[in-house]
């Protein structure tokens with residue numbers, strides 16, 4: 001496969017939750033991706049050029065900029081810790097575009113934490129094409145403060161959006177882990193198209209529920225983040 005490398009300048013860095021930033025960059029000429037895809041990113045700064053990490057595009061392919069929505073792990077002392085100190089005019093190196101997640105059919109999206117990122121681009125794209133239809137989202141987080149783009153997702157999906165919080169009880173959200181009955185309450189059935197993305201422990205739980213519900217693996221699109 002042909003390797004491609006593009007250096008892009010950062011246009012803006014915004015904090016969108018206590019540990020998530022949104023980075024907008026220039027978009028190289030003729031650069032394309034499909035909503036749900038990611039690219040390996042490194043920082044064009046001494047000592048960081050070779051440290052590549054995967055991040056998902058959260059902008060729409062038609063936009064003139066690229067956007068990434070990135071959870072910062074300061075204690076890893078790795079790339080995300082560096083990214084939070086990035087400023088306008090700083091440079092990122094984008095490598096190949098790849099990804100297992102793409103929209104196939106109306107269904108149920110199940111995300112944990114930063115696992116929402118491929119679904120942000122897909123849901124924004126469906127909304128901009130007036131095709132959001134009856135797609136549904138179950139979004140698992142620890143606390144309300146961890147929910148990425150809650151307002152926008154609620155606007156896009158209305159009642160088809162459920163938040164599940166593991167570490168905080170709230171009047172507005174379901175408490176606990178994603179359980180089988182939550183999936184069933186969203187109308188999940190054997191023939192539903194499922195999209196699952198999140199950290200490995202959350203994925204394991206959700207996939208177990210889907211198997212127990214008898215869902216055919218062929219109807220599950222998934223990626224670990």
Ligand SMILES: Cc1cc2nc3c(=O)[nH]c(=O)nc-3n(C[C@H](O)[C@H](O)[C@H](O)COP(=O)(O)OP(=O)(O)OC[C@H]3O[C@@H](n4cnc5c(N)ncnc54)[C@H](O)[C@@H]3O)c2cc1C
Nearest residue numbers: 038053054055056069070071075076078079080114117225
């Ligand atoms: C296809 C794909 C798409 C992704 N898209 C996104 C996205 O859009 N947004 C997003 O936020 N994330 C996304 N991720 C996850 C993201 O790639 C990781 O969060 C990121 O690589 C972390 O990089 P890092 O250098 O900060 O830390 P790491 O590479 O995880 O860690 C750096 C070093 O820190 C140490 N370390 C590791 N774990 C710990 C720990 N728990 N405590 C202390 N030290 C530790 C290790 O020595 C490690 O080498 C995606 C992942 C995949 C696979």
